[in-house]
Amino acid sequence: DDGPPDSPPANLDQVPDPLPAVEPLASGPNRPYVIFGKRYVPATSLQPYKVRGIASWYGRKFHGARTSNGEIYDMYAMTAAHTTLPIPSYARVTRVATGKSVIVRINDRGPFHDNRIIDLSYTAAYKLGLLEAGSGEVEVELLLPDEIARIRAERSHGTMLAAAPDAAASSSGGAVQAMPVAAPAPITQVQELPPAPAPSALDPATATVSSPAQSGVFLQLGAFSGPSNAQALLARLKAQLPDWTEPLRIVNADNLHRVHIGPYPSRESAQAAAQRLQARLDIVPLIVTR
Template sequence: MIALAFRLLSMAFCVLLLAACQTPAGRYAQHKDSAPTFVYETPDLTDAVPRYEPYRSFNSRAYEVLGKRYYPMQTGKGFVQQGYASWYGQKFHGHLTSNGETYNMFAMTAAHKTLPLPSFVRVTNLDNNKTAIVRVNDRGPFHSDRIIDLSYAAAQKLGYQQHGTARVKLEVIHFDEDNNVTVGTQPTVPYAQYAGLTDSFTTSDDTGGTVSASVPQQANGTQANRTQANRTMPSAPTDMAGTPALASASGSSPATRAEEIFIQVAAVSDLERARSVSTVLSALYQVPAHIPLINNIYKLRLGPLADRFQAKMLLDELKNNGYPNAYTVEASL
């Protein structure tokens, strides 16, 4: 009987050992955190784009870690905080965040103990004045002397990935459902004012020069902005072949037309490629497309656009969907 019991106990131990060997590596399989030990991908140091996102209700419940209980805030509006930031990297890469998303150390994200999830935060390194905008989608850090854990990419942008921690200031960028924006303790303003849409602006053209534009202020009120931004634009002008209109800068127009606002998506030497892309983008965003020939280069442009608010909204869409080098220009047809 004793021998039988011993054999059964040995078999049970072997089964448990085998199961442990087959269990996938957990979040803490790597004993100590680290920077990437090899390059998975190039870190994207582009700021997260703040926008309205409803809070996840399951992240608003109180929770306990290491014997301490935390009570998440119901809103991040008006939140400002100073303290030390740390960063987390390869140890957590690919594992789920508290928000149910997959942590990517190369994205501009962060962890905070009590901010609503998700939240957008402007982080300023108080030692070098570098800033980064991150999307908070995780909980932590659970150290008494640290207020936020940034991704490896965000720490790199702030210039402290080699030091481990940095003195920082946090300012929540809060969007409400009507696109009113509050940055830290600053007054709440409509999105158009937050994005600087009422000032003159300057962008670089392909030759290294500058193109300036000054647009009248949009009508007051967020609802006016929404109506203007969501209106349907006319179909793209086409030539006889049914492709977006092609213009040449070498010809002279009998009458000088006022300059209008466009988004320049690309500058290429292949006309067919430009036409193919412009047809898709024009249909997708419901705006006209033009391909002027300037200095033997075809400039793919979307527009003219109604105002600077619409230009900003379209530019953000393009930058977030595969055209990071798109920019605003002012030109005449």
């Protein structure tokens, strides 16, 4: 009773992997639980994990529903469900048959079948070539802090390379030697931020709060357990996007402070806005529907 969307986006190949981060673990989703008479004990810290087994994927039946940590499941995002890996955490999933790898953010529990080890989002399964078969053998490796730091450093270096031609052009009158340029680096949906400014330093206009949450299609740029980081991100966005016409706000729901832009009239218009944001800020927003 699950399956692919009726009209999937045409640019799923361009959906980037999330930029991994060491995030605070959620409390509820990491407690022991029982499903179908079987008890599961999730890990409560980042420990080595590398397991080979069968991956499946989940799609439209759960699209728009809440994941185990209260986020909205978006089958077009690079996420996955696992029975015991910490929530949230990041894992590299490699298809054994092809060697193709993707990085996913673990934000849900499942699959609750003895012969499967991970449930991928629709887009993650698409990028690994698993949609048609429905499942396939993969290797799942949890990303530990050292590996996360290495990936973040590589992406940061790629961003600096992307900016280098413009700098060279301005200093040499436009004569620039051809060189490989890396694509802008995306950031994770829960971004690591410097300490927020003191409340008195924040412009009250930047702290637009909508609670309870408004219905519609939104871009989510961050979800935080405390208000200060959400306010800091919102202030940064308003400073960097002075000409952005859609409302920016903090939505307080489910014990999280979410930074939203929108609403948009459709998923297609939200996807177009997400691409414009990524081009300007190297941010990969999450499309959420309430």
